[in-house]
Amino acid sequence: MHQTASQVKEFAKVKSEMDLRLKVKDTFFGDYSVDVEDERIDFLVYYERTGFFTETFLWAESKDKPTDTFEMFAQLLLTIKKKVDTGEMPPKYLGVFDREKIAFTEFENAQPIFNLNDFNWSERPSSVSKKTINQVARHLKNIVEYRFENNVTEIVEFIRTNFSLGKIGTTKAQINKNNFVTVYNKWVREVLPSIGLSDKDWKNLKRKGIGDCEFYLADLLSEENKTISDKLNIVLQSTYYESKIRSTDNLKFYYEKISFRDKGEAHTKFWTRYERPPKQEYHKHIIERRDLLRPQDIRERKGAFFTPQIWVEKSQEYLAKAFGEDWQEEYYIWDCCAGTCNLLAGLTNPYNVWASTIDQPDVDIVHEIIDRKALNLLKSHVFQFDFLNGDFSKLPKGLRDIINDPKKQKKLIIYMNPPYAEAMNRRDTKNAKTDVNRSLVEKKYGSPPESVGKKIGFLRYVEQKSR
Numbered sequence: 341m342h343q344t345a346s347q348v349k350e351f352a353k354v355k356s357e358m359d360l361r362l363k364v365k366d367t368f369f370g371d372y373s374v375d376v377e378d379e380r381i382d383f384l385v386y387y388e389r390t391g392f393f394t395e396t397f398l399w400a401e402s403k404d405k406p407t408d409t410f411e412m413f414a415q416l417l418l419t420i421k422k423k424v425d426t427g428e429m430p431p432k433y434l435g436v437f438d439r440e441k442i443a444f445t446e447f448e449n450a451q452p453i454f455n456l457n458d459f460n461w462s463e464r465p466s467s468v469s470k471k472t473i474n475q476v477a478r479h480l481k482n483i484v485e486y487r488f489e490n491n492v493t494e495i496v497e498f499i500r501t502n503f504s505l506g507k508i509g510t511t512k513a514q515i516n517k518n519n520f521v522t523v524y525n526k527w528v529r530e531v532l533p534s535i536g537l538s539d540k541d542w543k544n545l546k547r548k549g550i551g552d553c554e555f556y557l558a559d560l561l562s563e564e565n566k567t568i569s570d571k572l573n574i575v576l577q578s579t580y581y582e583s584k585i586r587s588t589d590n591l592k593f594y595y596e597k598i599s600f601r602d603k604g605e606a607h608t609k610f611w612t613r614y615e616r617p618p619k620q621e622y623h624k625h626i627i628e629r630r631d632l633l634r635p636q637d638i639r640e641r642k643g644a645f646f647t648p649q650i651w652v653e654k655s656q657e658y659l660a661k662a663f664g665e666d667w668q669e670e671y672y673i674w675d676c677c678a679g680t681c682n683l684l685a686g687l688t689n690p691y692n693v694w695a696s697t698i699d700q701p702d703v704d705i706v707h708e709i710i711d712r713k714a715l716n717l718l719k720s721h722v723f724q725f726d727f728l729n730g731d732f733s734k735l736p737k738g739l740r741d742i743i744n745d746p747k748k749q750k751k752l753i754i755y756m757n758p759p760y761a762e763a764m765n766r767r768d769t770k771n772a773k774t775d776v777n778r779s780l781v782e783k784k785y786g787s788p789p790e791s792v793g794k795k796i797g798f799l800r801y802v803e804q805k806s807r
Contacts, residue, residue: 352440359404361402373388381401387505398434401416403437403438404439414475414476415465416465418465421461459472485612516619517626520560521632523560534601534607535600550573557572652686672748677698678706681706694723696725697725720736
């Protein structure tokens with residue numbers, strides 16, 4: 341199969357239905373035998389050897405203008421009814437496409453429709469009725485639909501995987517640690533706008549640390565359209581989302597039921613392409629790398645970057661050299677921008693380790709990892725806190741006691757991969773940011789001179805200025 345970005349962009353510019361069929365043939369089915377019209381079937385794909393049909397893969401209906409998917413399938417079923425009745429060997433797949441999209445379903449998914457008593461098979465395919473279209477929409481399940489604009493890679497992979505000799509069943513695209521961010525970006529474009537929340541609702545949720553990535557994780561980590569993890573703050577309940585964030589004043593749930601604007605149509609179409617949930621071996625990685633499920637500008641502004649394991653190991657090696665082999669027993673450790681705590685992996689004394697992060701969902705995920713015995717920390721020592729703007733009097737008592745005790749304070753190590761923000765991104769020089777260095781700490785103490793920062797560190801500088 342040979343396709344280029346320029347070819348894909350040309351789909352919307354085709355001048356006739358025949359041109360569209362030829363473009364689909366050349367773009368996606370170059371390795372197959374294709375007829376662009378055979379006994380009224382618009383598009384037929386098969387594998388041929390020495391002049392004989394070995395296996396037929398696809399009968400498809402095409403339209404040169406954007407057309408409802410079920411309307412096209414209804415027309416295709418009316419067209420092929422005679423072939424089915426005469427016992428002709430059907431293809432593995434039925435399909436439809438127009439200049440915007442292409443959809444597939446296994447032939448066996450259409451079998452129940454051929455057995456309907458009230459289906460009007462005398463209708464002409466070119467003038468199919470609304471009743472017939474609704475019947476097809478009601479009974480034809482498991483349609484996999486792609487858009488040429490965004491899903492060319494998935495279309496190629498679907499055809500390569502499923503249009504092969506002897507292949508039984510449909511294999512959907514697999515989500516793993518290498519592509520879950522790419523799938524998220526597609527989800528943002530195609531599913532996110534259909535979630536029934538106003539701008540004000542999103543702002544309320546974001547104040548609670550809930551962003552759109554929580555909805556994506558609820559989708560991704562689900563089975564039969566229901567979230568399989570009860571630790572997430574947002575869960576999918578078949579036809580709607582449910583928020584598990586409670587109000588601090590009356591303990592009621594915020595947004596108990598979050599529906600779709602389009603009755604879940606975009607959501608359903610999107611997830612027909614992918615196998616859910618991903619393999620169990622990827623769950624931990626996806627959860628721990630949820631920091632990537634944010635737009636690039638937000639990641640840069642919030643410093644939400646993942647610390648590679650090799651850096652973790654090397655930093656702990658340096659700590660041991662600086663403070664001695666027993667440093668974990670003799671010192672207290674606070675990672676005050678911990679994210680999902682991978683910087684703390686490998687530490688052996690959880691009673692001396694504290695971790696805080698600005699995002700409550702990160703805290704919830706770390707708690708889940710702790711519950712699975714996959715991280716050697718205490719849940720009570722992992723909490724939400726903005727260390728540059730927060731009130732230190734609201735820290736957990738154990739950590740507050742350490743900070744307020746002069747002797748213990750000398751044994752406190754601030755261990756973190758600090759966040760940073762760039763006033764100007766070299767990829768986007770037009771949209772320079774202002775005040776990225778402003779915080780309550782900066783306003784109160786100012787910026788330490790570089791020489792002072794190098795010699796005694798910023799926290800010691802703050803201590804001096806406070807006297």
